[in-house]
Amino acid sequence: MKARQSRPAALVIPAAIGLAFLTIPLAGLLLQAPWKDLPHHLLTPEIQAALKLSLVCATLTTALCLTLGIPLAWLLARADLPGRGFLRALVTVPLVLPPVVGGVALLLVLGRRGPVGHYLDSWFGISLPFTTAGVVLAEAFVAMPFLVISVEGALRAADSRYEEAAATLGASKLLTFRRVTLPAIAPGIIAGTVLCWARALGEFGATITFAGNFPGETTTMPLAVYLALETDPDAAVVLSVALLAVSIAVLACLRDRWISGPR
Amino acid sequence: MTLDADLRITRDAFALDIRLTVRPGEVVALLGPNGAGKTTAVRALAGLDHLSAGHVRVGDHVWDRPPKVFVPAERRAVGVVFQDYLLFNHLSALENVAFGPRARGVPRARARTQARAWLATVGLAEHAGARPRTLSGGQAQRVALARALVTQPDLLLLDEPLAALDASTRLHIRAELGRHLRDYPGRTLLVTHDPLDAMVLADRLVIIEAGRVVQEGPPTEVARRPRTDYIAHLVGLNLHKGTADGTTVALDGGGALIVAEPAAGPVHVAFPPSAVGLYPRRPAGSPRNTWPVTVAGLEQHAHTVRVHLAGSPSVLADVTPAVVAELRLAPGTQLWAVLKATEIQTYARG
Structure with missing residues (x-):
């Protein structure tokens, strides 16, 4: 018989505790969920509204992030910019910033008295805080760096000589980007999109700070979970299970990249 | 409409300073050891790098004359076959060949017709739908050649076009490449470190060492009177x-x-x-x-x-x-x- 590999207890015990710590709460959530009443809870108008709002906002956020984030990633990866390292660091700040701080910052700048919000209000009559548009902005602030980092990494890994080959064939920079670069980095874009969408869906801190909590307008799923916990704990559990299901679906989308590990 | 290039490029410790002329229909081989500046010359002619001084012009068209004139690659009438071909892997062979005409504004249907005709010329008509990854080295090389020639460029640049092929494929593809080059009315610059490719395919050799031309002339002339030991060894065939x-x-x-x-x-x-x-x-x-x-x-x-x-x-x-x-x-x-x-x-x- 093959000798068993020795596994020192000093490593195995903390590892087992760590594993239990990460999995037991989720298992508990599934065990405690009022499965019989699940359809009933999910079909209440408030939860329907929150669910719909969350999906719509996360999707709009992702669209916004793709529109702005892919060109930004291209700029960081390809353009010969002075201070590119500094710009890259700036982009990653929202990754490590507590989201509530992001919410406060947005409120300060885009609020009615803020340096930007003031003009939006007086020139266009637009007020962003405490609106559905505000939810999208708050989510985008937090989620966009995930997309940018993912796409920039893919761009840097892609061989830029293919872009030169396209240039010698007469393709403009924009055409090259569309027909050569984008297809080459498609996997990175998909991964970034999924991450960005999931992050937007779960956003809580920046949203509640900047957009407040108005059912049907700014109350997304995470906000609804938090509120329901005080009034209707069963509903909170049901909503949590729904979000857990979404998260697992996201992982399933990314399984080739992460779960299987390095090949 | 002769290609007249005075390539002067200074970068860090390296300096390239060569004069090249290629007449229509002529195949000139740029031959030299690794690091002699062959790739630098190709990139400057293709419009991928700027000259430090000198000029590149084809007939009356000035492509590069620092500091004022620089026509970027996408607006030069060049075709390039890269050493590892750089075929677009997400496009079929047909779409790879049609890419150039499409980029230059030819309507889709006509671009495809042209591409199909070129694939037939290089003997790959039945591989039009194949992805580059599924092609053999020799087939990929022929797709790259078709892709470079379909736009009827004024200047064809071949950067070590046979280097990635195994010995037996190479013999066959070399003969075939020679046939296509004879039919091509433009100017061809063949960059290689293989003297046999150069002697067989080129009308004239330009041999460079450390960024300078050390000898040029018809292959037989260079072989008969090599000026340096490197050339004697190189073309001693x-x-x-x-x-x-x-x-x-x-x-x-x-x-x-x-x-x-x-x-x-x-x-x-x-x-x-x-x-x-x-x-x-x-x-x-x-x-x-x-x-x-x-x-x-x-x-x-x-x-x-x-x-x-x-x-x-x-x-x-x-x-x-x-x-x-x-x-x-x-x-x-x-x-x-x-x-x-x-x-x-x-x-x-x-």
Whole structure:
């Protein structure tokens, strides 16, 4: 018989505790969920509204992030910019910033008295805080760096000589980007999109700070979970299970990249 | 409409300073060791890098003249075959070839028709739908050539076009490339470090070392009078045209050689000077290729002496200084040359 590999207890015990710590709460959530009443809870108008709002906002956020984030990633990866390292660091700040701080910052700048919000209000009559548009902005602030980092990494890994080959064939920079670069980095874009969408869906801190909590307008799923916990704990559990299901679906989308590990 | 390039590029410690002209229909080979500046020259001609000084122009069109004029790659009428081809992997062979015309504003249907015609020209009509990854090296090379030629460029740049192929594919693709280059009316610059590619495909050689031209001229001229040891070694190759019939090749310049591999029709035969043996009298036994020669000249190289021999055929032989002394080699000496059939490479000349 093959000798068993020795596994020192000093490593195995903390590892087992760590594993239990990460999995037991989720298992508990599934065990405690009022499965019989699940359809009933999910079909209440408030939860329907929150669910719909969350999906719509996360999707709009992702669209916004793709529109702005892919060109930004291209700029960081390809353009010969002075201070590119500094710009890259700036982009990653929202990754490590507590989201509530992001919410406060947005409120300060885009609020009615803020340096930007003031003009939006007086020139266009637009007020962003405490609106559905505000939810999208708050989510985008937090989620966009995930997309940018993912796409920039893919761009840097892609061989830029293919872009030169396209240039010698007469393709403009924009055409090259569309027909050569984008297809080459498609996997990175998909991964970034999924991450960005999931992050937007779960956003809580920046949203509640900047957009407040108005059912049907700014109350997304995470906000609804938090509120329901005080009034209707069963509903909170049901909503949590729904979000857990979404998260697992996201992982399933990314399984080739992460779960299987390095090949 | 001659390509006239005065390429001067200074980068860090490296300086390229070469003058190139290529006439319409002409194939010029830029030959040199690694690091000589061949790729730098190609990139500057393609419009991927800027010149530091000098100029690039085709006829009246100025492509680059610092500091004022620089036409970027996408607006130059160039076609480039890159060493590893750089075919777009997400597009079929057909779409790869159609990419150039599409980028230059040709409507989709017409671009596809042109691409299909070019794929047929390079013998890949039935692979139009294939992804580049599924093609063999030789097939990928032909797609790359079709992609570069479909836009009818004024200047065709071939950057080590055969380097990525294995030896047997290479012979075949080289002959085929030669055929396509003869049909191409524009100017071709072939960059290579392989003297055989250069000698077979080019009308003129330009040899560079460390960013400078060290010699240029027709292949036979360069081979006959190499100016540096590097060139002597590089082009020190006996290359003859002839017509094969089985294992016998009748040479165009007179004489005949027996080769190991049977062939038919027009061929090139090549063999290194080191393969030619020299004897004072006709050797006994029956070596397949034996013929009388006269020493026309001697050239001292680092460790060998290159002997120019007049006869049918006239050949170069490399011998050691000891042999020179032993045979008392001097211009006018009469000798017998011997060459083994197995030392001779034969390939079709299309």
